[in-house]
Amino acid sequence: MAGAGAIAGIAPLPSISRKAAAHAHGPLFGWTAVRAQFALDPSYIHFSAFRFASHPKPVRDAIDRHRRGLDRNTQLYMDDHEFELEQAVLDSGAAYLGARQVDLALTDSTTMGLGILYGGIALRADQEIVATEHDFYPTHEAIRLRAERTGASSRKIRLFADVRTATEAEILDSVRTGVGPSTRVLAITYVHSSTGMKLPVRAIADAVAEINAGRLEDDQIILCVDGVHGIGAEAASVTDLGCDFIAFGSHKWLFGPRGTGVLWGNPSRWPAALATIPTFDGRSLQAWIEGHDPTNLPPAAAMTPGGFHSFEHRWALAEAFDFQSRIGKQRVQDRVHQLATQLKQGLAGLGNVTLFTPMAESLSAGIVCFSVEGYTPREVVDRLLADFRIIASVTPYAFQLARIGTSIVNTPAEVDQAVAAIASLT
Numbered sequence: 001m002a003g004a005g006a007i008a009g010i011a012p013l014p015s016i017s018r019k020a021a022a023h024a025h026g027p028l029f030g031w032t033a034v035r036a037q038f039a040l041d042p043s044y045i046h047f048s049a050f051r052f053a054s055h056p057k058p059v060r061d062a063i064d065r066h067r068r069g070l071d072r073n074t075q076l077y078m079d080d081h082e083f084e085l086e087q088a089v090l091d092s093g094a095a096y097l098g099a100r101q102v103d104l105a106l107t108d109s110t111t112m113g114l115g116i117l118y119g120g121i122a123l124r125a126d127q128e129i130v131a132t133e134h135d136f137y138p139t140h141e142a143i144r145l146r147a148e149r150t151g152a153s154s155r156k157i158r159l160f161a162d163v164r165t166a167t168e169a170e171i172l173d174s175v176r177t178g179v180g181p182s183t184r185v186l187a188i189t190y191v192h193s194s195t196g197m198k199l200p201v202r203a204i205a206d207a208v209a210e211i212n213a214g215r216l217e218d219d220q221i222i223l224c225v226d227g228v229h230g231i232g233a234e235a236a237s238v239t240d241l242g243c244d245f246i247a248f249g250s251h252k253w254l255f256g257p258r259g260t261g262v263l264w265g266n267p268s269r270w271p272a273a274l275a276t277i278p279t280f281d282g283r284s285l286q287a288w289i290e291g292h293d294p295t296n297l298p299p300a301a302a303m304t305p306g307g308f309h310s311f312e313h314r315w316a317l318a319e320a321f322d323f324q325s326r327i328g329k330q331r332v333q334d335r336v337h338q339l340a341t342q343l344k345q346g347l348a349g350l351g352n353v354t355l356f357t358p359m360a361e362s363l364s365a366g367i368v369c370f371s372v373e374g375y376t377p378r379e380v381v382d383r384l385l386a387d388f389r390i391i392a393s394v395t396p397y398a399f400q401l402a403r404i405g406t407s408i409v410n411t412p413a414e415v416d417q418a419v420a421a422i423a424s425l426t
């Protein structure tokens, strides 16, 4: 992006060889080697790593490098490297996500991406936003705030009666019957952090496309996704998913720098998203200096919130995408699923445990939710921590469950330990 580098007004200086450094290490094959990249305390088992990421070594090193550069000579480090480093983030992100870099808006989190999306997406007075009952707080709250500000109407639909028996057919049926002629936005969540359900996003997108085929462009449904628990756990590219927008923080499953995220938009839908926070893209600033509105500003650049950022983190996002690419998206997905399946099978065999996450890999990813008879979810999580040094979490929803996330920092032996620990509770 001709981003804040252009704001600084000075042409970028030669490369600091970030790419050369990243690729010098080559592919990462062994899971022990992957785990060794993290400084996580080995005396604990970390099953909540997906909530907020620990940084692997290449990301830590990049953050250190940029912090030292900024602390040593802030102005010149910015002037010399800002344009190039932001471009590297977009390049690495595009390569990892299977997207065009011009379609990526850089944000600070999923929440920021959803906030600017639902706050700014163009809606006529007679159009509505339909969300689902299964989305997390930022989706619902962004839509509620939008309604409060503009009077936009919204409602929520339920996609399945019971997560334990849900099927793709039931979900698709709920989508088809849940939207109406005035639905302009359908807001869904890729992997539900309430239950671990992974939605069949591609099939939902296809169902929406069928409905859209009979509509004028301005009346078509725009499919927007909170993708945070899918991106970094699942191998699908953003274009495979077939949605129109997907927002995700890169500080969870991607183990990217804390305080970073991305909003991707389908090129044909970007024009429907109107920015809320002024971008620092140089083309926009230049237009302002010249006294006119920006022209030819790519929509994703316009949607990238401006202001100076914690750039040592933002720029290290390139290393996070490269780290995932070096392991390989499919291998990450296979590992996350293998561990989650092992865990689900173990839990399903315990008499007093109710497993809520679907066993089917087509309807689940790396989040596994369960309850233990005779214990509240909080008690389960507290006992796992106190007695076994196992870090799990409680789902932050009205209906609470105990939750374990199996990620690339975990091993099959750790999963066995978790099953044994939960068995001992029962």
Ligand SMILES: Cc1ncc(COP(=O)(O)O)c(C=O)c1O
Pocket: 051, 108, 109, 110, 111, 112, 135, 136, 138, 189, 191, 192, 193, 226, 228, 229, 248, 249, 250, 261
């Ligand atoms: C489904 C879902 N969306 C969004 C978030 C928030 O993500 P971020 O920290 O990137 O805003 C969470 C959890 O923190 C989540 O579970």
